[in-house]
Amino acid sequence: MMDLKYGASREKPREDAAMKRFRGHRVGQFIHWGLYALPAGRWEGKDVEFAAEFLPRVAKIPQHRWEALANDFTLADFDAERWADTAVALGARYMTITTKHHDGFCLWPSAHTDFHMGNTPSGRDVLGELVAAYEARGIDVNFYYSVLDWRHPDWRFTLENDADNLAFARYLDFAMKQLVELAERYPSVKGFWFDGTWDESVKANGWWTWEVERMLKERIPGVVVNSRLRADDFGARHVDSNGLLMGDYESGYERRLPEPWDRSVAAHDWEACMTIPQASWGYHQGPWAQSTLKHPWDVVDMIAHCTSLGGNFLLNFGPRGDGSMAPAEVEIARTVGQWLGVNGEAIYGCGFAEGWEYPGWGYFTQDSSTGQVFAVVTREPASGRIRLELPTGMELVGLQLLGSAGHPFNEHPFKRLAGSVFEVDLGGATSAGPLVFALETGAITGPVAEKE
Numbered sequence: 001m002m003d004l005k006y007g008a009s010r011e012k013p014r015e016d017a018a019m020k021r022f023r024g025h026r027v028g029q030f031i032h033w034g035l036y037a038l039p040a041g042r043w044e045g046k047d048v049e050f051a052a053e054f055l056p057r058v059a060k061i062p063q064h065r066w067e068a069l070a071n072d073f074t075l076a077d078f079d080a081e082r083w084a085d086t087a088v089a090l091g092a093r094y095m096t097i098t099t100k101h102h103d104g105f106c107l108w109p110s111a112h113t114d115f116h117m118g119n120t121p122s123g124r125d126v127l128g129e130l131v132a133a134y135e136a137r138g139i140d141v142n143f144y145y146s147v148l149d150w151r152h153p154d155w156r157f158t159l160e161n162d163a164d165n166l167a168f169a170r171y172l173d174f175a176m177k178q179l180v181e182l183a184e185r186y187p188s189v190k191g192f193w194f195d196g197t198w199d200e201s202v203k204a205n206g207w208w209t210w211e212v213e214r215m216l217k218e219r220i221p222g223v224v225v226n227s228r229l230r231a232d233d234f235g236a237r238h239v240d241s242n243g244l245l246m247g248d249y250e251s252g253y254e255r256r257l258p259e260p261w262d263r264s265v266a267a268h269d270w271e272a273c274m275t276i277p278q279a280s281w282g283y284h285q286g287p288w289a290q291s292t293l294k295h296p297w298d299v300v301d302m303i304a305h306c307t308s309l310g311g312n313f314l315l316n317f318g319p320r321g322d323g324s325m326a327p328a329e330v331e332i333a334r335t336v337g338q339w340l341g342v343n344g345e346a347i348y349g350c351g352f353a354e355g356w357e358y359p360g361w362g363y364f365t366q367d368s369s370t371g372q373v374f375a376v377v378t379r380e381p382a383s384g385r386i387r388l389e390l391p392t393g394m395e396l397v398g399l400q401l402l403g404s405a406g407h408p409f410n411e412h413p414f415k416r417l418a419g420s421v422f423e424v425d426l427g428g429a430t431s432a433g434p435l436v437f438a439l440e441t442g443a444i445t446g447p448v449a450e451k452e
Protein backbone atom coordinates (compact mmCIF):
# COMPACT_ATOMS: atom_id res chain seq x y z
CA MET A 1 0.00 0.00 0.00
CA MET A 2 1.33 3.44 -0.92
CA ASP A 3 1.41 6.10 1.76
CA LEU A 4 -1.10 8.62 0.37
CA LYS A 5 -1.79 12.03 1.88
CA TYR A 6 -4.94 12.58 -0.20
CA GLY A 7 -6.21 9.04 -0.69
CA ALA A 8 -9.31 7.27 0.59
CA SER A 9 -10.51 8.18 4.09
CA ARG A 10 -11.56 4.61 4.92
CA GLU A 11 -11.30 1.02 3.73
CA LYS A 12 -14.84 -0.09 4.56
CA PRO A 13 -18.28 1.46 3.78
CA ARG A 14 -19.60 4.01 6.28
CA GLU A 15 -22.03 2.50 8.80
CA ASP A 16 -23.19 5.68 10.57
CA ALA A 17 -26.89 6.64 10.66
CA ALA A 18 -26.63 9.32 7.96
CA MET A 19 -25.02 6.92 5.49
CA LYS A 20 -27.47 4.14 6.34
CA ARG A 21 -30.29 6.61 5.65
CA PHE A 22 -28.81 7.55 2.26
CA ARG A 23 -28.23 3.86 1.41
CA GLY A 24 -31.81 2.95 2.32
CA HIS A 25 -33.30 5.64 0.08
CA ARG A 26 -32.52 3.67 -3.09
CA VAL A 27 -34.53 6.09 -5.32
CA GLY A 28 -33.62 9.72 -5.88
CA GLN A 29 -34.70 12.58 -8.14
CA PHE A 30 -31.90 14.36 -10.02
CA ILE A 31 -32.78 17.83 -11.33
CA HIS A 32 -30.80 19.71 -13.96
CA TRP A 33 -32.08 23.26 -14.20
CA GLY A 34 -30.40 26.49 -15.20
CA LEU A 35 -30.20 29.03 -18.00
CA TYR A 36 -29.77 26.17 -20.50
CA ALA A 37 -33.45 25.26 -19.96
CA LEU A 38 -34.40 28.47 -21.82
CA PRO A 39 -32.90 27.65 -25.25
CA ALA A 40 -33.56 23.95 -24.46
CA GLY A 41 -31.19 22.68 -27.14
CA ARG A 42 -32.26 25.12 -29.87
CA TRP A 43 -30.14 28.11 -30.97
CA GLU A 44 -30.88 30.57 -33.74
CA GLY A 45 -33.74 28.38 -34.87
CA LYS A 46 -31.66 25.23 -35.15
CA ASP A 47 -31.85 22.14 -32.93
CA VAL A 48 -28.44 21.20 -31.58
CA GLU A 49 -28.20 17.54 -30.66
CA PHE A 50 -26.41 16.37 -27.50
CA ALA A 51 -26.65 19.91 -26.23
CA ALA A 52 -29.02 21.07 -23.60
CA GLU A 53 -26.72 21.99 -20.73
CA PHE A 54 -23.80 21.70 -23.19
CA LEU A 55 -25.34 24.15 -25.69
CA PRO A 56 -22.95 27.07 -25.09
CA ARG A 57 -19.97 24.84 -25.90
CA VAL A 58 -21.44 22.84 -28.77
CA ALA A 59 -23.03 25.88 -30.46
CA LYS A 60 -20.04 28.10 -29.59
CA ILE A 61 -22.30 30.80 -28.13
CA PRO A 62 -20.45 34.03 -27.19
CA GLN A 63 -20.26 34.48 -23.42
CA HIS A 64 -22.19 37.77 -23.42
CA ARG A 65 -25.11 36.19 -25.31
CA TRP A 66 -25.22 33.29 -22.89
CA GLU A 67 -25.13 35.61 -19.90
CA ALA A 68 -27.99 37.65 -21.39
CA LEU A 69 -30.23 34.61 -20.86
CA ALA A 70 -30.28 35.55 -17.17
CA ASN A 71 -32.59 38.45 -18.10
CA ASP A 72 -35.13 35.95 -19.45
CA PHE A 73 -34.91 33.62 -16.45
CA THR A 74 -38.15 34.95 -14.96
CA LEU A 75 -39.25 31.78 -13.14
CA ALA A 76 -42.77 32.53 -14.42
CA ASP A 77 -43.94 28.98 -13.75
CA PHE A 78 -41.41 27.85 -11.14
CA ASP A 79 -43.07 26.36 -8.08
CA ALA A 80 -40.85 24.42 -5.68
CA GLU A 81 -43.92 22.81 -4.13
CA ARG A 82 -44.93 21.35 -7.49
CA TRP A 83 -41.41 20.04 -8.08
CA ALA A 84 -41.43 18.41 -4.65
CA ASP A 85 -44.84 16.88 -5.41
CA THR A 86 -43.26 15.28 -8.51
CA ALA A 87 -40.63 13.69 -6.26
CA VAL A 88 -43.38 12.37 -3.99
CA ALA A 89 -45.20 11.01 -7.04
CA LEU A 90 -42.00 9.28 -8.19
CA GLY A 91 -41.43 7.72 -4.78
CA ALA A 92 -38.06 9.48 -4.46
CA ARG A 93 -36.58 9.64 -0.97
CA TYR A 94 -33.94 12.25 -1.89
CA MET A 95 -33.34 14.93 -4.52
CA THR A 96 -30.10 16.24 -6.01
CA ILE A 97 -30.24 19.74 -7.60
CA THR A 98 -27.68 21.44 -9.84
CA THR A 99 -26.62 24.41 -7.72
CA LYS A 100 -24.12 25.41 -10.41
CA HIS A 101 -23.51 23.56 -13.66
CA HIS A 102 -20.54 23.90 -16.00
CA ASP A 103 -21.70 27.33 -17.31
CA GLY A 104 -21.12 28.83 -13.87
CA PHE A 105 -24.65 30.14 -13.28
CA CYS A 106 -25.68 29.80 -9.62
CA LEU A 107 -29.21 28.94 -8.47
CA TRP A 108 -28.53 30.81 -5.25
CA PRO A 109 -27.50 34.47 -4.64
CA SER A 110 -23.77 33.79 -4.28
CA ALA A 111 -21.59 36.53 -2.81
CA HIS A 112 -18.62 35.28 -4.85
CA THR A 113 -19.84 35.89 -8.39
CA ASP A 114 -22.30 38.16 -10.25
CA PHE A 115 -23.69 35.27 -12.29
CA HIS A 116 -26.52 34.14 -10.05
CA MET A 117 -30.22 34.23 -9.29
CA GLY A 118 -29.93 37.60 -7.55
CA ASN A 119 -29.22 39.16 -10.94
CA THR A 120 -32.32 37.82 -12.65
CA PRO A 121 -35.79 39.44 -12.88
CA SER A 122 -37.24 37.54 -9.92
CA GLY A 123 -34.10 37.48 -7.76
CA ARG A 124 -35.55 34.39 -6.03
CA ASP A 125 -33.34 32.02 -4.03
CA VAL A 126 -34.25 28.85 -5.93
CA LEU A 127 -32.16 26.62 -3.66
CA GLY A 128 -33.78 28.03 -0.52
CA GLU A 129 -37.28 27.46 -1.90
CA LEU A 130 -36.42 23.92 -3.00
CA VAL A 131 -34.82 22.91 0.33
CA ALA A 132 -37.93 24.14 2.18
CA ALA A 133 -40.42 22.42 -0.14
CA TYR A 134 -38.62 19.05 -0.31
CA GLU A 135 -37.78 18.86 3.38
CA ALA A 136 -41.40 19.71 4.22
CA ARG A 137 -42.23 16.43 2.50
CA GLY A 138 -39.49 14.49 4.29
CA ILE A 139 -37.32 14.28 1.17
CA ASP A 140 -33.58 14.83 1.71
CA VAL A 141 -31.84 17.43 -0.47
CA ASN A 142 -28.38 17.01 -1.97
CA PHE A 143 -26.43 19.62 -3.94
CA TYR A 144 -24.79 18.97 -7.31
CA TYR A 145 -21.81 21.32 -7.76
CA SER A 146 -19.71 21.55 -10.91
CA VAL A 147 -16.05 22.20 -10.15
CA LEU A 148 -15.63 22.84 -13.90
CA ASP A 149 -16.65 26.45 -14.63
CA TRP A 150 -16.53 27.60 -18.25
CA ARG A 151 -17.19 31.25 -17.32
CA HIS A 152 -14.73 31.95 -14.50
CA PRO A 153 -11.61 33.75 -15.78
CA ASP A 154 -9.30 31.69 -13.54
CA TRP A 155 -10.61 28.29 -14.65
CA ARG A 156 -7.96 26.21 -16.42
CA PHE A 157 -8.37 22.84 -18.14
CA THR A 158 -4.62 22.19 -17.94
CA LEU A 159 -1.76 23.82 -16.05
CA GLU A 160 0.95 24.68 -18.55
CA ASN A 161 2.97 27.29 -16.61
CA ASP A 162 3.24 29.34 -13.41
CA ALA A 163 0.60 31.78 -14.61
CA ASP A 164 -1.85 28.90 -15.03
CA ASN A 165 -1.00 27.60 -11.58
CA LEU A 166 -1.55 31.02 -10.01
CA ALA A 167 -4.85 31.51 -11.82
CA PHE A 168 -6.12 28.05 -10.99
CA ALA A 169 -5.17 28.52 -7.34
CA ARG A 170 -7.43 31.59 -7.39
CA TYR A 171 -10.16 29.50 -8.97
CA LEU A 172 -9.92 26.75 -6.35
CA ASP A 173 -10.09 29.43 -3.66
CA PHE A 174 -13.26 30.82 -5.30
CA ALA A 175 -14.85 27.36 -5.52
CA MET A 176 -13.98 26.58 -1.89
CA LYS A 177 -15.61 29.88 -0.86
CA GLN A 178 -18.76 28.96 -2.78
CA LEU A 179 -18.88 25.54 -1.13
CA VAL A 180 -18.48 27.08 2.33
CA GLU A 181 -21.26 29.49 1.37
CA LEU A 182 -23.56 26.62 0.35
CA ALA A 183 -22.84 24.75 3.59
CA GLU A 184 -23.50 27.87 5.65
CA ARG A 185 -26.64 29.00 3.82
CA TYR A 186 -28.24 25.55 3.63
CA PRO A 187 -26.92 23.54 6.64
CA SER A 188 -29.71 20.95 6.37
CA VAL A 189 -28.37 19.68 3.04
CA LYS A 190 -27.59 15.94 3.28
CA GLY A 191 -25.04 15.45 0.51
CA PHE A 192 -22.84 16.93 -2.20
CA TRP A 193 -22.67 15.50 -5.72
CA PHE A 194 -19.54 16.82 -7.40
CA ASP A 195 -19.08 16.86 -11.15
CA GLY A 196 -16.66 18.40 -13.66
CA THR A 197 -13.50 17.05 -12.04
CA TRP A 198 -12.01 15.13 -14.95
CA ASP A 199 -9.61 17.82 -16.22
CA GLU A 200 -5.84 17.71 -15.62
CA SER A 201 -6.04 20.92 -13.59
CA VAL A 202 -8.25 19.30 -10.94
CA LYS A 203 -6.42 15.97 -10.99
CA ALA A 204 -3.20 17.84 -10.21
CA ASN A 205 -4.84 19.30 -7.08
CA GLY A 206 -5.95 16.22 -5.17
CA TRP A 207 -5.16 18.12 -1.96
CA TRP A 208 -8.00 20.56 -2.70
CA THR A 209 -10.52 17.78 -3.27
CA TRP A 210 -9.43 16.22 0.04
CA GLU A 211 -9.80 19.61 1.76
CA VAL A 212 -13.30 20.12 0.31
CA GLU A 213 -14.49 16.78 1.66
CA ARG A 214 -12.93 17.53 5.04
CA MET A 215 -14.47 21.03 5.21
CA LEU A 216 -17.96 19.82 4.33
CA LYS A 217 -17.87 16.97 6.85
CA GLU A 218 -16.65 19.35 9.53
CA ARG A 219 -19.42 21.86 8.87
CA ILE A 220 -22.22 19.36 8.21
CA PRO A 221 -21.69 16.18 10.28
CA GLY A 222 -22.98 13.12 8.42
CA VAL A 223 -22.98 14.81 5.02
CA VAL A 224 -22.51 12.34 2.16
CA VAL A 225 -20.00 13.11 -0.61
CA ASN A 226 -19.74 11.26 -3.95
CA SER A 227 -16.54 9.76 -5.35
CA ARG A 228 -16.48 12.13 -8.36
CA LEU A 229 -15.00 14.91 -6.20
CA ARG A 230 -11.82 13.14 -5.33
CA ALA A 231 -8.38 12.89 -6.84
CA ASP A 232 -5.48 11.48 -4.86
CA ASP A 233 -1.78 12.47 -4.64
CA PHE A 234 -1.19 11.05 -8.14
CA GLY A 235 -4.39 12.27 -9.81
CA ALA A 236 -6.23 8.94 -9.50
CA ARG A 237 -10.00 9.62 -9.42
CA HIS A 238 -12.89 7.84 -7.68
CA VAL A 239 -10.58 5.00 -6.53
CA ASP A 240 -7.19 5.97 -5.09
CA SER A 241 -3.79 4.59 -6.11
CA ASN A 242 -4.19 1.84 -3.50
CA GLY A 243 -7.50 0.74 -5.06
CA LEU A 244 -9.67 2.16 -2.28
CA LEU A 245 -12.88 4.10 -2.97
CA MET A 246 -12.66 7.82 -2.19
CA GLY A 247 -15.74 9.69 -1.03
CA ASP A 248 -18.71 7.85 0.46
CA TYR A 249 -20.16 6.13 -2.61
CA GLU A 250 -19.04 5.38 -6.14
CA SER A 251 -20.71 7.68 -8.66
CA GLY A 252 -19.17 6.67 -11.97
CA TYR A 253 -22.35 5.06 -13.32
CA GLU A 254 -23.65 7.87 -15.51
CA ARG A 255 -26.37 6.79 -17.94
CA ARG A 256 -25.23 3.19 -17.47
CA LEU A 257 -25.65 0.41 -14.91
CA PRO A 258 -23.21 -2.37 -13.96
CA GLU A 259 -23.32 -4.65 -17.02
CA PRO A 260 -23.09 -7.60 -16.82
CA TRP A 261 -24.67 -7.96 -13.36
CA ASP A 262 -21.65 -8.49 -11.09
CA ARG A 263 -21.90 -9.21 -7.36
CA SER A 264 -18.50 -7.54 -6.76
CA VAL A 265 -20.22 -4.15 -7.27
CA ALA A 266 -22.16 -4.79 -4.05
CA ALA A 267 -18.95 -4.56 -2.00
CA HIS A 268 -19.33 -0.77 -1.68
CA ASP A 269 -21.98 1.91 -1.81
CA TRP A 270 -22.72 3.35 -5.26
CA GLU A 271 -25.31 5.27 -7.23
CA ALA A 272 -26.26 5.30 -10.91
CA CYS A 273 -27.66 8.51 -12.43
CA MET A 274 -29.92 8.28 -15.47
CA THR A 275 -31.59 10.61 -17.96
CA ILE A 276 -35.17 10.10 -19.09
CA PRO A 277 -34.33 10.98 -22.73
CA GLN A 278 -31.45 9.01 -24.23
CA ALA A 279 -28.75 11.55 -23.43
CA SER A 280 -30.05 14.93 -22.27
CA TRP A 281 -29.73 16.16 -18.70
CA GLY A 282 -31.09 19.66 -19.19
CA TYR A 283 -34.48 20.07 -20.91
CA HIS A 284 -34.10 19.61 -24.70
CA GLN A 285 -37.23 20.49 -26.70
CA GLY A 286 -36.17 18.78 -29.95
CA PRO A 287 -37.26 15.36 -31.24
CA TRP A 288 -33.67 14.16 -30.69
CA ALA A 289 -34.54 14.09 -26.96
CA GLN A 290 -38.31 13.95 -26.86
CA SER A 291 -38.50 10.90 -29.13
CA THR A 292 -36.24 8.86 -26.82
CA LEU A 293 -38.02 9.01 -23.45
CA LYS A 294 -37.66 5.84 -21.40
CA HIS A 295 -40.68 3.67 -20.62
CA PRO A 296 -41.63 3.55 -16.93
CA TRP A 297 -40.93 -0.19 -16.82
CA ASP A 298 -37.41 0.48 -18.17
CA VAL A 299 -36.98 2.74 -15.15
CA VAL A 300 -38.41 0.10 -12.78
CA ASP A 301 -35.97 -2.45 -14.20
CA MET A 302 -33.08 -0.05 -13.54
CA ILE A 303 -34.25 0.65 -10.01
CA ALA A 304 -34.43 -3.09 -9.25
CA HIS A 305 -31.06 -3.67 -10.98
CA CYS A 306 -29.39 -1.07 -8.75
CA THR A 307 -31.10 -2.31 -5.58
CA SER A 308 -30.09 -5.91 -6.33
CA LEU A 309 -26.43 -4.81 -6.27
CA GLY A 310 -26.76 -2.46 -3.29
CA GLY A 311 -26.85 0.78 -5.29
CA ASN A 312 -29.08 3.85 -5.45
CA PHE A 313 -30.81 5.04 -8.62
CA LEU A 314 -31.00 8.78 -9.34
CA LEU A 315 -33.51 9.57 -12.11
CA ASN A 316 -33.00 12.95 -13.78
CA PHE A 317 -35.66 15.55 -14.53
CA GLY A 318 -35.03 18.58 -16.74
CA PRO A 319 -37.59 21.29 -15.93
CA ARG A 320 -38.41 23.73 -18.74
CA GLY A 321 -37.14 27.31 -19.00
CA ASP A 322 -40.22 28.80 -17.31
CA GLY A 323 -39.76 26.49 -14.31
CA SER A 324 -42.52 24.02 -15.15
CA MET A 325 -41.82 20.31 -15.10
CA ALA A 326 -42.10 18.59 -18.51
CA PRO A 327 -45.49 16.78 -18.54
CA ALA A 328 -44.05 13.64 -20.15
CA GLU A 329 -41.49 13.34 -17.33
CA VAL A 330 -44.15 13.92 -14.67
CA GLU A 331 -46.23 11.13 -16.22
CA ILE A 332 -43.28 8.72 -16.07
CA ALA A 333 -42.69 9.73 -12.43
CA ARG A 334 -46.32 8.97 -11.57
CA THR A 335 -46.29 5.51 -13.20
CA VAL A 336 -43.01 4.51 -11.55
CA GLY A 337 -44.24 5.91 -8.23
CA GLN A 338 -47.46 3.90 -8.46
CA TRP A 339 -45.40 0.75 -8.99
CA LEU A 340 -43.21 1.64 -6.00
CA GLY A 341 -46.35 2.31 -3.99
CA VAL A 342 -47.28 -1.37 -4.42
CA ASN A 343 -43.79 -2.94 -4.57
CA GLY A 344 -41.53 -0.50 -2.72
CA GLU A 345 -40.90 -2.93 0.14
CA ALA A 346 -38.67 -4.83 -2.32
CA ILE A 347 -36.65 -1.65 -3.00
CA TYR A 348 -36.52 0.78 -0.08
CA GLY A 349 -34.11 -0.42 2.62
CA CYS A 350 -33.19 -3.40 0.44
CA GLY A 351 -29.97 -4.45 -1.23
CA PHE A 352 -27.88 -7.37 -2.42
CA ALA A 353 -29.29 -10.84 -1.59
CA GLU A 354 -26.20 -12.74 -0.44
CA GLY A 355 -26.08 -16.31 -1.78
CA TRP A 356 -28.69 -15.76 -4.55
CA GLU A 357 -27.46 -16.00 -8.12
CA TYR A 358 -28.52 -13.62 -10.90
CA PRO A 359 -31.73 -15.22 -12.29
CA GLY A 360 -31.86 -13.58 -15.74
CA TRP A 361 -35.61 -12.79 -15.65
CA GLY A 362 -35.12 -9.98 -13.13
CA TYR A 363 -33.44 -9.54 -9.76
CA PHE A 364 -33.39 -10.77 -6.20
CA THR A 365 -33.37 -8.09 -3.52
CA GLN A 366 -33.14 -8.52 0.23
CA ASP A 367 -34.45 -6.31 3.02
CA SER A 368 -31.33 -5.24 4.93
CA SER A 369 -33.06 -5.39 8.31
CA THR A 370 -35.54 -8.30 8.08
CA GLY A 371 -33.64 -10.49 5.63
CA GLN A 372 -36.81 -10.96 3.55
CA VAL A 373 -35.90 -11.88 -0.03
CA PHE A 374 -37.92 -10.65 -3.01
CA ALA A 375 -38.02 -11.74 -6.64
CA VAL A 376 -38.57 -8.79 -9.02
CA VAL A 377 -39.62 -10.15 -12.42
CA THR A 378 -38.82 -7.49 -15.00
CA ARG A 379 -38.26 -9.77 -18.03
CA GLU A 380 -41.06 -12.33 -17.91
CA PRO A 381 -40.10 -15.38 -20.01
CA ALA A 382 -42.36 -16.16 -22.99
CA SER A 383 -43.26 -19.42 -21.27
CA GLY A 384 -44.88 -17.52 -18.41
CA ARG A 385 -42.78 -19.59 -16.01
CA ILE A 386 -39.65 -18.58 -14.08
CA ARG A 387 -36.96 -20.87 -12.69
CA LEU A 388 -36.33 -19.96 -9.08
CA GLU A 389 -32.93 -21.18 -7.90
CA LEU A 390 -32.55 -20.81 -4.13
CA PRO A 391 -29.22 -21.04 -2.31
CA THR A 392 -28.27 -24.71 -1.89
CA GLY A 393 -30.12 -26.46 0.94
CA MET A 394 -33.03 -24.04 0.93
CA GLU A 395 -36.66 -24.92 0.41
CA LEU A 396 -39.28 -22.66 -1.20
CA VAL A 397 -42.16 -22.74 1.26
CA GLY A 398 -44.36 -20.20 -0.47
CA LEU A 399 -44.47 -16.91 -2.26
CA GLN A 400 -46.64 -13.81 -2.00
CA LEU A 401 -47.35 -11.57 -4.95
CA LEU A 402 -47.00 -8.02 -3.60
CA GLY A 403 -50.08 -5.91 -3.95
CA SER A 404 -52.36 -8.93 -3.97
CA ALA A 405 -53.47 -8.69 -0.36
CA GLY A 406 -54.97 -11.94 0.90
CA HIS A 407 -53.04 -13.98 -1.64
CA PRO A 408 -51.59 -16.41 0.95
CA PHE A 409 -48.06 -17.66 0.46
CA ASN A 410 -48.92 -21.14 -0.60
CA GLU A 411 -51.56 -20.50 -3.18
CA HIS A 412 -49.26 -19.37 -5.96
CA PRO A 413 -48.43 -22.30 -8.27
CA PHE A 414 -44.85 -23.51 -8.05
CA LYS A 415 -43.15 -26.88 -8.18
CA ARG A 416 -39.74 -28.27 -7.32
CA LEU A 417 -37.55 -29.16 -10.27
CA ALA A 418 -34.67 -30.41 -8.17
CA GLY A 419 -33.09 -29.79 -4.75
CA SER A 420 -33.35 -26.05 -4.25
CA VAL A 421 -34.56 -25.32 -7.79
CA PHE A 422 -38.24 -24.48 -8.30
CA GLU A 423 -40.43 -23.34 -11.14
CA VAL A 424 -43.09 -20.70 -10.66
CA ASP A 425 -45.99 -20.40 -13.05
CA LEU A 426 -46.70 -16.71 -13.37
CA GLY A 427 -49.90 -17.42 -15.26
CA GLY A 428 -52.45 -16.07 -12.86
CA ALA A 429 -50.36 -13.26 -11.48
CA THR A 430 -51.43 -9.86 -12.68
CA SER A 431 -49.99 -6.52 -11.74
CA ALA A 432 -49.45 -3.09 -13.24
CA GLY A 433 -45.90 -3.50 -14.39
CA PRO A 434 -43.20 -5.93 -13.24
CA LEU A 435 -44.32 -8.60 -10.75
CA VAL A 436 -42.72 -8.83 -7.32
CA PHE A 437 -42.91 -11.85 -5.03
CA ALA A 438 -41.96 -12.02 -1.39
CA LEU A 439 -40.34 -15.46 -0.98
CA GLU A 440 -40.98 -17.63 2.07
CA THR A 441 -38.08 -20.04 2.41
CA GLY A 442 -36.82 -22.62 4.86
CA ALA A 443 -34.10 -25.23 5.14
CA ILE A 444 -34.57 -28.56 3.39
CA THR A 445 -35.00 -30.94 6.33
CA GLY A 446 -35.51 -34.35 4.74
CA PRO A 447 -34.69 -36.29 1.57
CA VAL A 448 -35.86 -34.61 -1.61
CA ALA A 449 -37.37 -36.70 -4.36
CA GLU A 450 -35.33 -35.61 -7.37
CA LYS A 451 -37.44 -35.19 -10.52
CA GLU A 452 -36.47 -37.83 -13.04
Ligand SMILES: COc1ccc([C@H]2[C@H](O)[C@H](O)[C@H](C)N2C)cc1
Nearest residue numbers: 032053054101195196254273281
Ligand atom coordinates in the same frame (compact mmCIF):
# COMPACT_ATOMS: atom_id res chain seq x y z
C1 LIG B 1 -19.51 13.25 -22.26
O1 LIG B 1 -19.04 14.20 -21.35
C2 LIG B 1 -19.90 14.58 -20.37
C3 LIG B 1 -21.14 13.98 -20.18
C4 LIG B 1 -21.97 14.44 -19.14
C5 LIG B 1 -21.52 15.45 -18.31
C6 LIG B 1 -22.34 15.99 -17.19
C7 LIG B 1 -23.75 16.27 -17.64
O2 LIG B 1 -23.92 17.61 -18.05
C8 LIG B 1 -24.57 15.98 -16.38
O3 LIG B 1 -24.44 17.03 -15.43
C9 LIG B 1 -23.88 14.70 -15.92
C10 LIG B 1 -24.30 14.26 -14.54
N1 LIG B 1 -22.45 15.09 -15.98
C11 LIG B 1 -21.55 13.93 -15.94
C12 LIG B 1 -20.29 16.04 -18.52
C13 LIG B 1 -19.47 15.59 -19.53
